[in-house]
Structure formats: structure tokens, C-alpha cells
Amino acid sequence: MGKAPGLYAPVLRETIADLYRDPPLGQRLAVEGWVRTRRTTRAMSFVELQDGSTLRALQVVLPHDQVARERIEADLHTGAGVQVWGQLVATPDRPQPFELVAEGYQLYGPADPATYPLQKKQHSLEFLREIAYLRPRTRTFQAVFRLRSSASFAIHQYFHERGFVYVHTPILTPSDCEGAGQLFQVTTLPLGAVPRRADGTVAFEEDFFGRPAYLTVSGQLEGEMLAMGLGRIYTFGPTFRAEPSHTPRHLAEFWMIEPEMAFYDLERTMDLAEDLLKYLIRHALRHHYEELAFLTERYEPSLLAELEATKESAFLRLSYTEAVDILARSGKTFQYPVEWGADLQAEHERYLVEEYAQRPVIVYNYPEAIKAFYMRLNPDERTVAAFDVLFPRIGEVIGGSQREERYDLLRRRMQARGMDLSAYEAYLSTRRFGSVPHSGFGLGLERLLLFLTGLTNVRDVIPFFRAAGQMG
Ligand code: 4AD
Ligand code: MG
Numbered sequence: 001m002g003k004a005p006g007l008y009a010p011v012l013r014e015t016i017a018d019l020y021r022d023p024p025l026g027q028r029l030a031v032e033g034w035v036r037t038r039r040t041t042r043a044m045s046f047v048e049l050q051d052g053s054t055l056r057a058l059q060v061v062l063p064h065d066q067v068a069r070e071r072i073e074a075d076l077h078t079g080a081g082v083q084v085w086g087q088l089v090a091t092p093d094r095p096q097p098f099e100l101v102a103e104g105y106q107l108y109g110p111a112d113p114a115t116y117p118l119q120k121k122q123h124s125l126e127f128l129r130e131i132a133y134l135r136p137r138t139r140t141f142q143a144v145f146r147l148r149s150s151a152s153f154a155i156h157q158y159f160h161e162r163g164f165v166y167v168h169t170p171i172l173t174p175s176d177c178e179g180a181g182q183l184f185q186v187t188t189l190p191l192g193a194v195p196r197r198a199d200g201t202v203a204f205e206e207d208f209f210g211r212p213a214y215l216t217v218s219g220q221l222e223g224e225m226l227a228m229g230l231g232r233i234y235t236f237g238p239t240f241r242a243e244p245s246h247t248p249r250h251l252a253e254f255w256m257i258e259p260e261m262a263f264y265d266l267e268r269t270m271d272l273a274e275d276l277l278k279y280l281i282r283h284a285l286r287h288h289y290e291e292l293a294f295l296t297e298r299y300e301p302s303l304l305a306e307l308e309a310t311k312e313s314a315f316l317r318l319s320y321t322e323a324v325d326i327l328a329r330s331g332k333t334f335q336y337p338v339e340w341g342a343d344l345q346a347e348h349e350r351y352l353v354e355e356y357a358q359r360p361v362i363v364y365n366y367p368e369a370i371k372a373f374y375m376r377l378n379p380d381e382r383t384v385a386a387f388d389v390l391f392p393r394i395g396e397v398i399g400g401s402q403r404e405e406r407y408d409l410l411r412r413r414m415q416a417r418g419m420d421l422s423a424y425e426a427y428l429s430t431r432r433f434g435s436v437p438h439s440g441f442g443l444g445l446e447r448l449l450l451f452l453t454g455l456t457n458v459r460d461v462i463p464f465f466r467a468a469g470q471m472g
Pocket of ligand 1 (some may be wrong): 396
């Protein structure tokens with residue numbers, strides 16, 4: 001058996017992706033990774049080695065006259081972590097272009113086949129959710145997390161190229177941006193003996209910040225304040241919602257991208273949202289064909305075709321009122337009735353996107369009563385300049401609006417909703433000093449990734465998911 005090159009040996013150590021990019025045929029080299037499968041015949045063993053750098057595996061041949069068969073059978077089980085060294089040789093008559101003919105290997109960490117949870121076979125996504133820490137060993141999650149990384153990079157690139165300033169908004173916040181009350185409260189008060197005032201209410205003046213604090217549901221309000229000086233900004237960070245919903249589209253901790261632009265009206269903002277989404281789809285197609293082809297084959301047969309079609313399509317824009325008309329005239333029976341003033345349900349959105357338009361749809365100008373307080377009131381005084389981008393398979397990927405920049409009107413509308421204005425003092429003040437028209441939106445990273453990967457559950461596109469009653 002050849003001598004071990006060791007961790008710092010002067011032997012070429014390459015990732016498997018590098019080998020496929022530019023195979024150093026005939027050279028002696030070392031490769032490190034995890035055993036995906038092994039097959040042992042009388043004269044030799046074959047190991048498929050993976051290292052996460054590509055979905056492709058490296059075929060390693062271990063001749064038993066080089067490495068003892070008993071040792072291989074004891075060590076090289078699915079999941080074991082190893083370094084293997086030998087010579088890379090071309091194999092023009094085999095399915096793979098080359099293989100590593102091993103001289104020896106070093107076992108870093110064994111994986112006992114009696115207890116290692118993953119097997120050769122394909123596991124269900126539900127099963128894998130219970131062992132989230134091992135999901136990165138599977139090609140599915142390697143493809144998904146690589147796409148997630150790359151989409152995040154492309155988002156930064158998109159805004160950077162257009163002069164947007166990347167800002168960090170706080171995670172701890174005194175206010176509920178969306179006004180929907182789905183807040184995780186953060187406190188250092190002892191839950192077993194909460195201090196109370198004479199009237200029985202909680203003495204928040206004794207809490208860490210001297211007032212109630214929460215995990216942010218959106219960086220928008222701070223984003224608006226920053227845009228009122230920097231012009232065009234975006235945030236990209238974790239967002240928390242105590243959504244009790246157990247749907248495949250909702251997480252309690254998800255990542256959101258929120259651009260905010262001074263001097264943008266609704267239409268220009270919808271243009272930006274559409275352009276960003278198409279840019280991200282083009283980026284994935286250009287840089288991740290390997291991953292997309294794998295996901296298409298395994299999970300969503302129409303994935304590649306749908307991405308290709310979407311990057312070329314003009315999204316259909318419908319006012320909320322038009323959308324309601326179309327739904328009412330559709331002849332469909334929906335579970336939730338269609339009537340002006342009610343929010344669109346998932347079944348309505350699906351009909352609009354998948355049957356009526358057969359491409360993404362942007363619905364805009366929603367009824368004032370069903371949308372957030374900060375959205376700009378339209379001249380009809382019944383609707384606000386809000387929009388949602390709806391995608392096939394996913395539903396809403398983006399929600400945004402032009403903001404109410406008129407101080408008196410905004411104050412009045414907040415009061416009418418019974419909001420505690422003291423938590424919004426700074427926000428309101430932006431409307432007192434040089435207030436200008438401005439707009440923005442929020443893109444849910446996990447929703448985007450459902451579209452890009454063909455998967456159907458947001459728990460499968462974030463490394464460790466947090467959802468109501470579940471932490472993966
Ligand atoms: O529509 P939402 O609630 O809008 C806002 O938060 C605004 N403050 C955004 C803005 O105008 N700056 O959320 C925006 C997007 C949704 O379209 C959806 O893609 C995603 O965030 N999202 C979620 N993703 C996963 N799990 C959840 N619980 C989500 N809630 C919203
Ligand atoms: Mg929304």
C-alpha cells in the first residue's frame with residue numbers, strides 16, 4: 001500500500017468539481033469526501049465518493065492487491081469520511097470519463113451501517129426533515145443549498161450593480177411593522193414572576209429595554225428611514241413571524257429581501273420587482289444547469305421549461321378589481337367566496353396564475369381595509385397602491401407598495417386602526433421633514449427558492465427550518 005500523503009502532503013489535493021473541470025489525468029493525487037456507495041467484487045472494490053463540490057461523484061477503484069479487502073469491508077460504508085490517494089486514469093469506455101485508481105486511503109471517520117440513518121436508496125423529504133443535520137449529504141440538498149447561496153449572491157449583485165445601498169436593519173424592534181400582530185416577544189423578565197404595576201399590567205419599564213421588544217417581522221420601517229436619505233437601499237436578513245399556520249409556505253424564521261426607493265411610484269416598483277425576478281431566474285439557468293436538471297428529473301418535470309418560459313414572459317398586471325371580476329366570471333366554484341373587499345385566497349391566486357394567465361400575475365390596488373397601514377391611499381379612497389407578485393406553484397413571492405408619505409393622512413389612518421403611535425414616532429417623523437413619494441417591496445427568499453428548485457415545502461429550502469411546533 002502506498003504511503004499516506006497526509007493532510008499537508010505535497011500531493012495535489014483537489015475537489016471533485018475541480019477534477020471534472022480540468023482532469024489531471026495520469027497524475028497522482030488525493031481526494032477527500034464521503035462514501036456514497038461501495039461495491040466489492042473478488043478482485044477490487046468500487047467506491048462512489050462525493051465531496052459536496054458538485055453533484056457528480058468520483059468513481060474510486062480499490063484493487064484488493066493494493067488495499068486489503070477485509071479492511072475495505074470494515075471501513076468503507078456509506079457515509080464514512082475518507083481521504084483516498086492514487087492515480088487519475090481516463091476511462092473512455094465507461095459511463096464516467098475517469099476514475100481514481102487508489103493506492104491507499106485514510107479513514108477520517110467511520111459510519112456504522114447499523115446506525116447511519118442514510119442508505120443507498122432515495123429517502124423521502126419528510127424523512128430527511130427529521131434528520132436535518134444530515135440533509136447536506138444528499139444530492140437534493142446539495143443542489144438546493146447551492147442554489148440558495150447563488151441566488152443570495154445574485155440578489156446582492158443585482159442591487160449593487162444598480163447603485164442600491166445594502167443596509168442592516170435591526171432584528172430587535174419595538175414595533176409591529178405589518179400590524180398583523182404575529183410577533184415573537186423578547187424579554188428578560190422572569191416568566192414565572194412577571195413584575196406588575198398597581199393596575200395589574202406588566203411593568204415593561206423593568207424589562208431589558210424599558211419597553212416591550214420583539215423580533216422583527218420586516219425591516220421595512222427602518223428601510224424607509226434609510227431610503228429617505230440614501231435614496232435606494234435594500235435589506236437582506238432574517239425575519240420572524242409567529243404564524244401559527246402549518247402550511248408548506250410559511251416559516252417562523254425566513255429570509256427576506258426588502259428594497260426601498262425614494263421617488264418610485266407603484267408602477268416603477270412593479271417594473272423593478274419583475275426585472276429582479278427574471279434576472280434571478282436567468283442567473284440560476286446560466287450558472288446551475290446541473291442542479292436544475294437534477295431537480296427537474298427528480299421532483300418537478302416541468303421545472304426547466306417553466307424557468308425558461310418565465311424569464312421571457314411579461315407578467316400579467318391586473319388591478320384587484322379586475323382580478324375579482326375575472327374570478328367571478330370564471331364559472332368556478334371556489335371554497336372561499338369571491339367578493340370585492342375580501343382578500344384573495346390561495347385557490348383564487350392559483351386560478352389567476354395557472355389557468356387564466358398561465359404566467360406570473362401582478363395584482364395591484366387592493367382594498368384599503370385588508371392591507372397594511374403604511375400603504376398609500378389611492379384617489380378612490382377605497383384602495384391602496386399595493387401589489388403582490390403571484391407565481392405558478394407558489395402563490396405570492398413578493399408583496400410591496402407605494403408608501404403613504406402624507407403625514408396627516410398616515411397618522412389618521414394609524415389612529416383609526418387603533419395603533420399605539422408612540423412605537424412609531426421616528427417613522428412618522430420621516431413624514432414631517434422632507435417627505436417624498438417612495439415605494440418598496442419584500443421578496444421571500446424561500447418562496448423564490450420553491451420556484452427555482454421545484455420543491456413544494458419551504459422547510460426543504462432552508463438548512464434548518466423553524467416553523468410552528470417544529471424545529472428542524
Ligand atoms: O407580504 P409581506 O408580509 O410584506 C412585508 O413584509 C412588507 N414589509 C414588504 C415590504 O414592502 N418591504 O412579506 C413579503 C414576502 C411575501 O411575499 C413572501 O414571499 C414572504 O415575504 N413571506 C414569507 N415567507 C415564508 N414564511 C412566511 N411566514 C412568510 N411571510 C411572508
Ligand atoms: Mg403579503
